[in-house]
Amino acid sequence: MKALLIVIALCVSACGALAQGKSTADGIAEYRKMLEDGNPAELFEAKGEGLWKQKRGPRNMSLEQCDLGKGPGQVRGAFVELPRYFADTRKVQDLESRLLTCMETLQGFDAGEIAKTPFGRGEQLTLEALAAWISAESRGQRFNLPQGHAQERMSYELGKRAFFYRAGPHDFACASCHGEAGKRIRLQDLPKLTVNPGDGVGFAAWPAYRVSNGEMWSMQRRLNDCFRQQRFPYPGYASDLTIALGVYMGVNAKGAESIAPALKR
Amino acid sequence: MADPMRIRAQAAGDKATVRVLMAHEMETGQRKDAAGKVIPAWYIQQVTAQHNGKTVLTAQWGPAVSKNPFLQFSIKGAKAGDKVGIAWVDNRGDQRSDEATVS
Numbered sequence: 001m002k003a004l005l006i007v008i009a010l011c012v013s014a015c016g017a018l019a020q021g022k023s024t025a026d027g028i029a030e031y032r033k034m035l036e037d038g039n040p041a042e043l044f045e046a047k048g049e050g051l052w053k054q055k056r057g058p059r060n061m062s063l064e065q066c067d068l069g070k071g072p073g074q075v076r077g078a079f080v081e082l083p084r085y086f087a088d089t090r091k092v093q094d095l096e097s098r099l100l101t102c103m104e105t106l107q108g109f110d111a112g113e114i115a116k117t118p119f120g121r122g123e124q125l126t127l128e129a130l131a132a133w134i135s136a137e138s139r140g141q142r143f144n145l146p147q148g149h150a151q152e153r154m155s156y157e158l159g160k161r162a163f164f165y166r167a168g169p170h171d172f173a174c175a176s177c178h179g180e181a182g183k184r185i186r187l188q189d190l191p192k193l194t195v196n197p198g199d200g201v202g203f204a205a206w207p208a209y210r211v212s213n214g215e216m217w218s219m220q221r222r223l224n225d226c227f228r229q230q231r232f233p234y235p236g237y238a239s240d241l242t243i244a245l246g247v248y249m250g251v252n253a254k255g256a257e258s259i260a261p262a263l264k265r
Numbered sequence: 266m267a268d269p270m271r272i273r274a275q276a277a278g279d280k281a282t283v284r285v286l287m288a289h290e291m292e293t294g295q296r297k298d299a300a301g302k303v304i305p306a307w308y309i310q311q312v313t314a315q316h317n318g319k320t321v322l323t324a325q326w327g328p329a330v331s332k333n334p335f336l337q338f339s340i341k342g343a344k345a346g347d348k349v350g351i352a353w354v355d356n357r358g359d360q361r362s363d364e365a366t367v368s
Contacts, residue, residue, distance in 0.1 A: 038335030042271045043288045214332035 028187055032263065041132055041209040041261035044216045048133025051126055057107030066102035068095070068134065079138035080258050083246045085149040092155040094246045096220045097238035099130055115237040119221050131207045131218040135260035142257050143204060145250040152247065155240075159248025162241055163193070172230040174245070178202075188265065193249050200259035203249040208262040216261070219246055272365035274340075274349045281343035281367045283314070285336040285351050293328035308356055309334070315350040316340050343367050 052063045052075075068078035069086070083094035089101055103123070104111040114123040147153055166173040177183065178193040191202035207218045217225075223242045227235050235241050268288035274281050287309065294306025306328060314322035321340055340349070345367050352362035 037284060038286055038337070040286055040288075040333035040335070043268060043286055043333055046271065047268060047288075211331075 024187065025189065028189070035211065035263050039209060039261070039263045040214070041136075041207075041216065041263065044129045044132035044209070045136045045261065046133075048129035048131070048136075051129055052133060057103065057109050059106070059108035061106045061108070063099075063102050063106060063130070065106060066099070068098055075134055075137045077138050077141055079135045079260070080141045080143045081145055083155070083243050083250060084146050085151045090151075092149075092151050092240075092243055092247060094219065094238070094243045095131055095134060096127055096218055097243060099127055099134075100238055119224070120215060128207070128216040128218055128221075132209075132216055132261045135207050135258065138258055139260065140257060142255050143250055143253045145247065145254065147251060155244045155247040156251050158241070159244035159246070162245055163248055168231040170231055172232075174226065174230075176230075194252060196253050196256050199257035200262065201256070203246075203253040204256040204258045205260060205262040205264070207260050208264040210264045212265055217264075267359055267361040270351060270361065270363040272349060272351055272363055274343070274347075274365050274367040276343060276345045276347075276367050280339045280341050281347070281349070282339045283337065283349055283351075283365075287334050287336070287351075287353060287361075289333065289353075289355065291328065291330055291332045291334065295328070306356060309353045310356050311354040312336065313352050314338070314340075315348075315352075316343055317348050318350075 052066075055062050065072045067073075067086075067088075068075060069081055069084050070076075070078045079095060082098065083092050085092050086098065086101075091097075093101065100111040100114060103109040103114065103126075109123065114127070117124045120128075145152075147156065163174040163178075166176070173179075174193070177185070177190050181192040181197075183190040183192075189201075191197035193202050197203075203219075206222050207216060208222075209216050220237055220242055223245055224235060224237070227233070270288065271286040272283065273285075274283045289309055290307055291309065292304050292307040294303065296304045298304050308328045308330065309326045312322070312324040312326060313320055322338060324336075326334075336351075343349070347367045348364055349367060350362060350364045352360065354360045
């Protein structure tokens, strides 16, 4: 009986090894390839483009005059230079916080109210779709965040500190997962975010459509979920901290090609 | 009114490959919301594809199909310039039809 068990045990390990002719990473890559053709992010892109041009809000205005850093209404190429400093708000802003500013100043929405709305509801859905379309307009371009303004450099330093800051019941930091190359959690590769992790990886892969829950996630939502996973308090939508982390990752990813909106598990 | 579909149709050789993305919740009726109440089923039941007005595909779908479904199929004999129409009807009776040109 014992011998039989050993044989079975051997077979389980050996047969397992045979079936693993390709690595787990290859398997995941294959799965992504299969899904690539029908990335539902396209549906959000179409919706976002419509929302950009549609007259909405208390002032019944479109967002077409919104300045994303390349001048009013200039969308193409704006995404790969965000977050950046904006002279009118005197702040470093990422895509979502900038959109909030535009929705407030142009359309008359209450930005604070939208920031407080839970993800996936109300005007947050608008922001998701807009982020999908705006990032898609820069697809294939390379990240090149400006660091000319003192505030931008300060934001980078703040992001760097936040990235390595260990806290919470698990004594965790962003760097715990994203400070080394070649790591993964279950089937998810963990990009090393202290350097450029490569084209379409890490910062260059968000916003993304998540197949597992059928939702479009912007960078803000991704970061908020990182905070949740670390058992940190909710950092707040479009907060300075999340923007600073965006600056840190974005500057590090200089030269990486954006594939956003990407497709994720 | 439901959001529009994304339809791409590309001719290669004697057939055209059609790729369709539909925007739909595809709620199974099995899930519960935060308050513990069952979320009512809401899914696409009938899909039809037309090539120049002639029906070439009909499908009966159920709650097992994913949210925002993707459908791919090929039409024999379709050439560039032909019209491909896709229509769906869900269990609430909502419907949507969109058309694309084969390129």
